Amino acid sequence: MGSKERIARLKEETRMNILDASLEIVKEEGWQSLSMRKIADRIEYTAPIIYEYFQNKEGILLELTRQGYIILAREIRAARGQHVEPAVQLEAMWTAYWDFAFKYKELYQLMYGVDMNCCELKKRMPEADLADEQIYDVIEQLITVKNRSEDFVCRKFYTFWSIIHGLISINLVNKGRNEEMNQRILKDAIKGIIKYINE
Amino acid sequence: MGSKERIARLKEETRMNILDASLEIVKEEGWQSLSMRKIADRIEYTAPIIYEYFQNKEGILLELTRQGYIILAREIRAARGQHVEPAVQLEAMWTAYWDFAFKYKELYQLMYGVDMNCCELKKRMPEADLADEQIYDVIEQLITVKNRSEDFVCRKFYTFWSIIHGLISINLVNKGRNEEMNQRILKDAIKGIIKYINE
DNA sequence: ATAAATAATTTAACACTGTTAAGCAAAGGT
DNA sequence: ACCTTTGCTTAACAGTGTTAAATTATTTAT
Numbered sequence: 001m002g003s004k005e006r007i008a009r010l011k012e013e014t015r016m017n018i019l020d021a022s023l024e025i026v027k028e029e030g031w032q033s034l035s036m037r038k039i040a041d042r043i044e045y046t047a048p049i050i051y052e053y054f055q056n057k058e059g060i061l062l063e064l065t066r067q068g069y070i071i072l073a074r075e076i077r078a079a080r081g082q083h084v085e086p087a088v089q090l091e092a093m094w095t096a097y098w099d100f101a102f103k104y105k106e107l108y109q110l111m112y113g114v115d116m117n118c119c120e121l122k123k124r125m126p127e128a129d130l131a132d133e134q135i136y137d138v139i140e141q142l143i144t145v146k147n148r149s150e151d152f153v154c155r156k157f158y159t160f161w162s163i164i165h166g167l168i169s170i171n172l173v174n175k176g177r178n179e180e181m182n183q184r185i186l187k188d189a190i191k192g193i194i195k196y197i198n199e
Numbered sequence: 200m201g202s203k204e205r206i207a208r209l210k211e212e213t214r215m216n217i218l219d220a221s222l223e224i225v226k227e228e229g230w231q232s233l234s235m236r237k238i239a240d241r242i243e244y245t246a247p248i249i250y251e252y253f254q255n256k257e258g259i260l261l262e263l264t265r266q267g268y269i270i271l272a273r274e275i276r277a278a279r280g281q282h283v284e285p286a287v288q289l290e291a292m293w294t295a296y297w298d299f300a301f302k303y304k305e306l307y308q309l310m311y312g313v314d315m316n317c318c319e320l321k322k323r324m325p326e327a328d329l330a331d332e333q334i335y336d337v338i339e340q341l342i343t344v345k346n347r348s349e350d351f352v353c354r355k356f357y358t359f360w361s362i363i364h365g366l367i368s369i370n371l372v373n374k375g376r377n378e379e380m381n382q383r384i385l386k387d388a389i390k391g392i393i394k395y396i397n398e
Numbered sequence: 399a400t401a402a403a404t405a406a407t408t409t410a411a412c413a414c415t416g417t418t419a420a421g422c423a424a425a426g427g428t
Numbered sequence: 429a430c431c432t433t434t435g436c437t438t439a440a441c442a443g444t445g446t447t448a449a450a451t452t453a454t455t456t457a458t
Contacts, residue, residue, distance in 0.1 A: 036415080036416060045436075045437090046436070046438080047416085047417085048417080048419095048436080048437075048438095049435085052436095056417075058320075062320055065321060069326035069329060069330065072329075073326070073333065076330045076333050076334065080337065087341060087393050089337050093333065093334055093337065094389055098367065098385060101367040102371075105371060108371070109371065111321075112368075113313060113314035113316065114368050115308075115313065115372070116312055116371050116372050117312065121257075122264060125261075127265050127269050127272070130268060130269065130271075131268065134279060134292065135293075138285050138289045142286060154380065155384050158380070159362070159388055160293060161365065161369065162362045162365035162369060163358070163361045163365055164365065166361035166362055166366070166368065167361040167365070168297065168307070168313075169311075169365065169368055170364060171301075172300070172304060172307070172308065173313065174322065175315070181350065181353065184354060185358050186297060187290070188354075188358070189361075189362075190289070190290050191290070194286050196391065234443080234445080235444080236443090236445090244408090245407070247407080247408075247409090247447080247448095248406085251407095255446075256445065
């Protein structure tokens, strides 16, 4: 009765086909545009079939999320394995994290709730700069070394912004964190960046 | 002919009602659940009316985004105004940024593309910790001072993670940034955190 | 005041979405 | 041969954004 196994293998294959098709569609058209019927089209079935392999659409997303975490862990482990000194290891690991985010950006989006819709119109919104300008202004005052490039100021700005936005995002997505710890991380980071702002 | 103005005022009022209703719905049920018909229900009209005030649904979101930026700028300006020394100003401004993000979290989400759906299931996903554990491990090796609390390691981890995730998010949402600058920000930040990891 | 014109609002429809239930056709077992 | 199970599709439901047509209300002109 090897046909049982053959069938199970085929089932496993279409399950993977569903996941592959989903990721393909997302790569081509974005998450917003992923639909059950489009997936069904690619795997040459009709939509209801998918519900024999996944509980619902979110089930597919959840499985892709899971795969993302696995790939990320693999890449980070590999990065670590190429070095021995912890400081070097750590830098390589975070670099691997960075590379993963852009190599598998669709998965990263899914894993960490980074929505990337409608940027064209937002970019042209002058109000978006109102806050930034203020902060730029103060940062420039803090930089005492003369003739710093505009790039330098920009880098400092993004360093601040990144850590704050990152911490906020992490807290908004995985809500219910340690507020006291957040405040310490935030204050420490800000003080740290200000302290060595001229380097 | 003051009726013209009265009508204009009424129109402006329902325009604002649409925006208010939208935000209310989002606060109660999340962005995912915002629909034109629900908005219409709240303002006691039918859906097509909304299209006389906004080009489409995205038009509403865009206007809310705009309002968000304006509020944020106002709060940051106020924070700055309460201090004179730049270093203190800057910390207060970033704190205002932080506070804004949570006080107006729905707007922050919209402005910076922070998606916060389906966390319950993701949190219970063991694969999500695979990468984190590795990094935790190396961070612990880097901390030479004995008897550091688990909290301390955790804080360092989140400091790393925040800046990297923040920078990634910013790049994914506002795509097409300066890759060289990103690398410098990233490397500098990582080196900086490692350097003062025992403080 | 009545008729015509204009504005305001709704209803109906279209093409989608996720999802479920019913139907059908082929295969397997007895 | 019949019955049951399996695989798959069609049809349907309730919802989405959006548009065009129909309807109602209001204003304007005669």
